[in-house]
Amino acid sequence: MASSSTRTVRLAVIPGDGIGPEVVAEGLKVLDAVAPAHGLVFDRTTYDLGAARWHRTGETLPDSVLEELRGQDVILLGAVGDPSVPSGVLERGLLLRLRFELDHYVNLRPVKLFPGVKTPLADVTPDDIDMVVVREGTEGPYTGVGGVLRKGTPQEVATQESVNTAYGVERVIRYAFEQAAARPRKKLTLVHKDNVLTFAGDLYQRTLKRVATEYPQVTTDYCHVDAATMFFVNNPQRFDVIVTDNLFGDIITDIGAAIAGGIGLAASGNVNPDRTAPSMFEPVHGSAPDIAGQAKADPTATILSVAMLLNHIGATEAARAVEQAVSADLAERGTAVRATHEVGDAIAKRVVG
Amino acid sequence: MASSSTRTVRLAVIPGDGIGPEVVAEGLKVLDAVAPAHGLVFDRTTYDLGAARWHRTGETLPDSVLEELRGQDVILLGAVGDPSVPSGVLERGLLLRLRFELDHYVNLRPVKLFPGVKTPLADVTPDDIDMVVVREGTEGPYTGVGGVLRKGTPQEVATQESVNTAYGVERVIRYAFEQAAARPRKKLTLVHKDNVLTFAGDLYQRTLKRVATEYPQVTTDYCHVDAATMFFVNNPQRFDVIVTDNLFGDIITDIGAAIAGGIGLAASGNVNPDRTAPSMFEPVHGSAPDIAGQAKADPTATILSVAMLLNHIGATEAARAVEQAVSADLAERGTAVRATHEVGDAIAKRVVG
Numbered sequence: 001m002a003s004s005s006t007r008t009v010r011l012a013v014i015p016g017d018g019i020g021p022e023v024v025a026e027g028l029k030v031l032d033a034v035a036p037a038h039g040l041v042f043d044r045t046t047y048d049l050g051a052a053r054w055h056r057t058g059e060t061l062p063d064s065v066l067e068e069l070r071g072q073d074v075i076l077l078g079a080v081g082d083p084s085v086p087s088g089v090l091e092r093g094l095l096l097r098l099r100f101e102l103d104h105y106v107n108l109r110p111v112k113l114f115p116g117v118k119t120p121l122a123d124v125t126p127d128d129i130d131m132v133v134v135r136e137g138t139e140g141p142y143t144g145v146g147g148v149l150r151k152g153t154p155q156e157v158a159t160q161e162s163v164n165t166a167y168g169v170e171r172v173i174r175y176a177f178e179q180a181a182a183r184p185r186k187k188l189t190l191v192h193k194d195n196v197l198t199f200a201g202d203l204y205q206r207t208l209k210r211v212a213t214e215y216p217q218v219t220t221d222y223c224h225v226d227a228a229t230m231f232f233v234n235n236p237q238r239f240d241v242i243v244t245d246n247l248f249g250d251i252i253t254d255i256g257a258a259i260a261g262g263i264g265l266a267a268s269g270n271v272n273p274d275r276t277a278p279s280m281f282e283p284v285h286g287s288a289p290d291i292a293g294q295a296k297a298d299p300t301a302t303i304l305s306v307a308m309l310l311n312h313i314g315a316t317e318a319a320r321a322v323e324q325a326v327s328a329d330l331a332e333r334g335t336a337v338r339a340t341h342e343v344g345d346a347i348a349k350r351v352v353g
Numbered sequence: 354m355a356s357s358s359t360r361t362v363r364l365a366v367i368p369g370d371g372i373g374p375e376v377v378a379e380g381l382k383v384l385d386a387v388a389p390a391h392g393l394v395f396d397r398t399t400y401d402l403g404a405a406r407w408h409r410t411g412e413t414l415p416d417s418v419l420e421e422l423r424g425q426d427v428i429l430l431g432a433v434g435d436p437s438v439p440s441g442v443l444e445r446g447l448l449l450r451l452r453f454e455l456d457h458y459v460n461l462r463p464v465k466l467f468p469g470v471k472t473p474l475a476d477v478t479p480d481d482i483d484m485v486v487v488r489e490g491t492e493g494p495y496t497g498v499g500g501v502l503r504k505g506t507p508q509e510v511a512t513q514e515s516v517n518t519a520y521g522v523e524r525v526i527r528y529a530f531e532q533a534a535a536r537p538r539k540k541l542t543l544v545h546k547d548n549v550l551t552f553a554g555d556l557y558q559r560t561l562k563r564v565a566t567e568y569p570q571v572t573t574d575y576c577h578v579d580a581a582t583m584f585f586v587n588n589p590q591r592f593d594v595i596v597t598d599n600l601f602g603d604i605i606t607d608i609g610a611a612i613a614g615g616i617g618l619a620a621s622g623n624v625n626p627d628r629t630a631p632s633m634f635e636p637v638h639g640s641a642p643d644i645a646g647q648a649k650a651d652p653t654a655t656i657l658s659v660a661m662l663l664n665h666i667g668a669t670e671a672a673r674a675v676e677q678a679v680s681a682d683l684a685e686r687g688t689a690v691r692a693t694h695e696v697g698d699a700i701a702k703r704v705v706g
């Protein structure tokens with residue numbers, strides 16, 4: 001599908017830590033392979049953020065870099081985090097700061113079992129696992145609100161506060177209704193824990209009911225987060241679109257990854273649907289320092305994140321081409337172990353046809 | 354194993370809502386069957402608490418009833434919650450109030466696949482799933498601290514606070530070390546989310562490290578809650594004893610139930626290890642109003658909770674007899690559907706031999 005006019009997209013690349021750079025290289029390989037036929041040119045800037053920079057300069061995300069990132073169209077991120085850096089420093093200071101500053105209020109995480117992929121569940125087929133989790137991305141227990149009193153003493157108190165606003169809850173629920181309305185089953189499930197977290201749960205419930213009146217074609221229901229995790233394992237067919245808070249979304253999408261063939265395949269988008277700042281696409285997996293530099297990481301999750309990125313910028317045909325290439329690769333993958341770049345090569349080759 | 358001397362145990366029974374009364378009846382049937390041979394006499398008081406009482410009187414847990422319960426030795430609870438009562442009223446006002454008031458700081462939840470039980474996971478055997486989750490029971494996001502501002506307006510803010518104290522964290526971690534030290538593998542895993550919930554996570558981490566010096570025979574490690582849910586599905590062998598906070602424990606023990614054959618088999622104890630108040634044993638499942646009154650509920654979780662109750666009161670041989678009866682029943686259960694009381698009958702019969 002050659003196109004005569006070209007479109008230039010400013011792409012920020014944050015390879016990050018551990019296996020991040022390895023999987024990002026393959027994502028870019030596939031992007032480069034698919035771009036020309038769809039009239040896309042990516043004007044790429046790579047940002048050196050992560051553990052190495054923190055060790056060198058003490059910086060996680062300098063304000064000047066954040067401002068530069070705001071000027072980009074879209075971001076591709078590998079992974080963030082390293083055992084040499086205290087837990088939370090890079091996660092809170094870099095990854096979560098990006099999500100919050102760039103107002104990524106939707107963390108979009110498809111959970112889909114591709115044909116040919118081995119799932120740890122007995123008796124399920126690809127038809128049984130096909131859902132989209134719409135995880136809130138800028139509120140809930142992820143705000144960082146909280147603190148510690150009398151640290152290190154027997155009287156220590158440590159708090160973490162989940163902050164939820166009508167503004168924040170309504171916009172993510174609206175987005176989830178749009179997703180559900182666009183899918184064949186048109187079913188939206190709120191996952192929360194409203195019998196214990198009564199204030200936040202009630203806000204989610206009331207907002208769901210109110211917005212539901214605008215989407216009569218969408219059926220809605222509710223599921224406690226603990227029960228939801230169980231259904232992921234013994235009745236994943238139950239779910240079509242899920243909307244949930246930041247922490248519950250974090251947890252259930254890891255089970256989602258597990259049942260859909262593993263974290264090596266799980267893609268995500270940190271989306272700013274209002275496009276007031278660039279959205280950011282990243283594999284769900286972390287930096288996996290134990291296998292970094294060994295060409296063992298599966299870049300498929302990053303490549304599928306690239307497909308989501310293409311969709312987000314409106315290059316839907318290019319996105320479909322990448323998805324189809326991945327799907328074909330997965331169907332024929334079998335049990336042979338391939339190096340990271342071999343997987344990228346194979347998918348890139350399929351993408352160009 | 355007849356015994357000449359008898360011991361009288363004051364047992365409070367709270368059947369509760371939905372399938373609660375049905376499964377509790379079977380638990381008591383088995384208790385009655387096992388007691389005589391072990392010199393046990395249960396002096397039983399049944400407490401009418403739950404949805405019906407709330408509708409009748411508006412009460413969830415009157416102070417006078419709470420005081421009576423304090424005078425009992427141990428409590429057996431069925432399930433609490435009904436769709437006719439607003440979500441949270443009975444959970445917070447009755448179940449969680451009991452756990453907090455009676456200082457059940459350990460919520461003990463074994464996750465064990467019995468031979469013959471069907472798991473939704475492919476390629477696992479009973480040897481692969483045998484762990485104990487030590488869930489904190491009196492702190493974390495379950496405190497009820499939080500509130501709502503400008504309710505029902507576009508400016509609404511709803512908060513939930515996780516409160517964690519050195520006092521509360523240390524005692525549950527100590528208990529978990531004791532459990533780990535008593536098991537063959539002697540491995541303790543802290544499950545938390547310390548890269549996001551940095552204040553609470555850090556308190557758990559520091560406490561784990563400090564207490565670990567007293568248990569050199571126990572190996573410890575750490576796992577983020579999101580990754581833990583994945584390991585439950587694709588590598589449950591990874592876990593021996595887990596210690597975790599109240600909310601994470603709630604979530605992972607439901608996946609635990611799912612992988613170990615379903616919620617119909619998952620037992621739990623709300624334990625006050627200092628014995629300053631009675632401990633309370635209950636199946637992990639809820640009141641399941643959709644199947645209540647139909648003799649469809651599996652009472653096995655309650656019967657296994659009775660075994661935990663027996664262990665708690667020091668009747669270890671009686672506990673073992675119940676466990677063995679359950680184990681034998683499960684091994685021969687097959688796929689035949691039995692009524693609630695038929696399962697109870699079968700296990701009670703095995704218990705007396």
Ligand SMILES: CC(C)[C@H](C(=O)O)[C@@H](O)C(=O)O
Pocket residue numbers: 081091092095096250284286548549579
């Ligand atoms: C690394 C961590 C902060 C992050 C999260 O908790 O959101 C990760 O687990 C994810 O799911 O993207």
Ligand SMILES: CC(C)[C@H](C(=O)O)[C@@H](O)C(=O)O
Pocket residue numbers: 195196226434444445448449603637639
């Ligand atoms: C009913 C509910 C309050 C309870 C909890 O969240 O602890 C239940 O899910 C459990 O696990 O015992």
